[in-house]
Amino acid sequence: xxxxxxxxxxxxxxxxxxxxxxxxxxxxxxxxxxxxxxxxxxxxxxxxxxxxxxxxxxxxxxxxxxxxxxxxxxxxxxxxxxxxxxxxxxxxxxxxxxxxxxxxxxxxxxxxxxxxxxxxxxxxxxxxxxxxxxxxxxxxxxxxxxxxxxxxxxxxxxxxxxxxxxxxxxxxxxxxxxxxxxxxxxxxxxxxxxxxxxxxxxxxxxxxxxxxxxxxxxxxxxxxxxxxxxxxxxxxxxxxxxxxxxxxxxxxxxxxxxxxxxxxxxxxxxxxxxxxxxxxxxxxxxxxxxxxxxxxxxxxxxxxxxxxxxxxxxxxxxxxxxxxxxxxx
Numbered sequence: 001x002x003x004x005x006x007x008x009x010x011x012x013x014x015x016x017x018x019x020x021x022x023x024x025x026x027x028x029x030x031x032x033x034x035x036x037x038x039x040x041x042x043x044x045x046x047x048x049x050x051x052x053x054x055x056x057x058x059x060x061x062x063x064x065x066x067x068x069x070x071x072x073x074x075x076x077x078x079x080x081x082x083x084x085x086x087x088x089x090x091x092x093x094x095x096x097x098x099x100x101x102x103x104x105x106x107x108x109x110x111x112x113x114x115x116x117x118x119x120x121x122x123x124x125x126x127x128x129x130x131x132x133x134x135x136x137x138x139x140x141x142x143x144x145x146x147x148x149x150x151x152x153x154x155x156x157x158x159x160x161x162x163x164x165x166x167x168x169x170x171x172x173x174x175x176x177x178x179x180x181x182x183x184x185x186x187x188x189x190x191x192x193x194x195x196x197x198x199x200x201x202x203x204x205x206x207x208x209x210x211x212x213x214x215x216x217x218x219x220x221x222x223x224x225x226x227x228x229x230x231x232x233x234x235x236x237x238x239x240x241x242x243x244x245x246x247x248x249x250x251x252x253x254x255x256x257x258x259x260x261x262x263x264x265x266x267x268x269x270x271x272x273x274x275x276x277x278x279x280x281x282x283x284x285x286x287x288x289x290x291x292x293x294x295x296x297x298x299x300x301x302x303x304x305x306x307x308x309x310x311x312x313x314x315x316x317x318x319x320x321x322x323x324x325x326x327x328x329x
Contacts, residue, residue, distance in 0.1 A: 002029045002038060006063045007092035007309050009054060015249045016317065017051070022064070022310045029097055032076045039070040039088065040095050044306070044327040045120040046313040047154070048218075051246040064092040064309075067125065069106075069116050087119050092309050094329060107284050111292070115300070121154050121324030122298040123287045129240060129273040130158035131283045133216060134166070136276065137238035137269050142167030144213035147204070147230075149223055150243060151191065152179035154324040158287075159216045160188050161296045168214075171207040173223075175319045182322050186297045194223065204230045211235070219244045225255025231264050239270040247317065299323030 003026050010023040032038055045067045053065060067089045072080050077100050080086075086103040090096045106119055114123075121127065133155075134140050146163040150156045151172025160170045164187045171190040172183045183191035190207040197203040204212075204227060211232040217224050220242030231237070245252055260266060276283070290296040301321035303312040306329045316325040 001031065002095050003027070004029055004093050004095035005306055006094075008063050009058050009060055011060060012055060012058075013051065013247070016247045017310070017314050019310050019314070024307065029095060032074060032097065035077050035099055036097055037072050037077050037080045037100060038074040038095065038097055039086070039090075040073050041068040041070050041090075041093060041306075041329050042085070043069040043117040043120060044092060044309065044329065045125075046309065046316050046325045046327065047126070048241055048243050048246065048317065050313065051317060052242075065089075066091055067120055068093075069119050070096075085116055087124065092306075094306055104280075107281075107288055109285075109288065114291070117300060117302070117324075117326045117328070118291070118298060120326060121300060122158055122291060122296060123284055125273060126154035126324060127158050127287045127296075128276070128280065128283045129155050130162055130216075131287060132273055132276045132279070133238045133240055133271060134159060134162050134214070137271050138214040138216060138236045140166050140168055140214050145169045145171065145208050145210070145232075146214040146216065147171050147208070147212040147227060148216040148218070149173050149194070149227075150218035150241070151188065152182055152322050153218065154321075155240060156216070156218055157183070157186060157299070157323055158296065161186055161290075163214075164188075165290065165295055169208070171204075171212070173203070179322055182299065200226050201229070214238070216240060217242075220255075221245055221252055222255070225257075228255070228257055228260040228264075228266070231260065231266055233264050235264060235266050237266060237268040239268060243317070301325045303327045305329075 008023045011021045070088050072084050146168045148156045148159045152174040160172050163170045169189050172188045173194045180191045192203050211230050215237045217239050218241040221244035299322050312327050
């Protein structure tokens with residue numbers, strides 16, 4: 001019998017999550033039945049979506065939602081062999097039992113030299129979010145100018161690099177000078193620290209005087225309100241996230257989008273990457289190829305120890321990460 005450690009949502013978040021909002025518990029797992037397998041988490045993901053989704057979908061006492069790369073340590077399912085690695089969405093757990101239906105193998109061409117944790121980041125859900133958001137929502141074209149905020153994060157950093165592969169000029173903004181240096185290093189044409197510029201309006205104008213064809217929005221709030229005024233006619237906005245509002249205890253007012261939307265004839269579309277679940281293989285294959293070719297670079301913020309899951313989550317929401325935040329068990 002295996003004892004699993006799990007993190008549960010002890011109390012719904014009010015404002016920024018706190019360590020006291022979580023509870024670490026132990027659960028005795030039953031013996032396997034035919035068709036089942038036992039897995040141990042090797043890498044766990046923390047992502048911004050967990051903040052609003054926990055409020056919408058979870059009850060206090062539920063195990064925190066999230067994904068992991070896990071190793072199969074026992075199997076009574078002929079489709080899964082012991083020692084194989086899979087991507088799962090079983091929440092913040094060290095061990096869990098599955099019937100295999102909710103598991104996804106890493107691409108068969110995954111090289112041994114590549115960290116398997118990338119299946120939670122650049123070659124996983126965040127990478128697919130960038131891929132389909134740019135290709136299907138923004139419908140970027142060569143020669144266009146693409147704006148992305150939270151650009152040094154797990155999604156934004158991939159957005160910028162895919163836009164460069166697509167022949168676009170890319171402008172990114174982030175919340176520290178160190179992140180701006182990173183964006184320049186991975187190929188962004190222009191990048192600035194939104195926390196230190198005198199005027200966001202002027203910074204956006206200076207980075208691209210002609211405006212923006214595509215805006216990949218991970219932040220929402222005031223940034224989005226100002227950025228809309230810098231869109232070119234017929235510009236497209238992909239609304240991926242609203243991290244500026246996730247921890248607000250009092251809802252923000254605005255932004256009021258009607259005037260720029262009407263006069264510039266803009267198209268704004270919100271999306272969730274699961275819309276393209278039937279095309280996951282296509283996206284992962286392309287992302288893996290670009291990573292192996294060095295066209296897409298990655299950075300992981302790795303925290304050691306399952307006991308540090310809440311700290312990694314809180315730090316990510318505060319913008320302490322560059323690239324993807326990962327917890328190594």
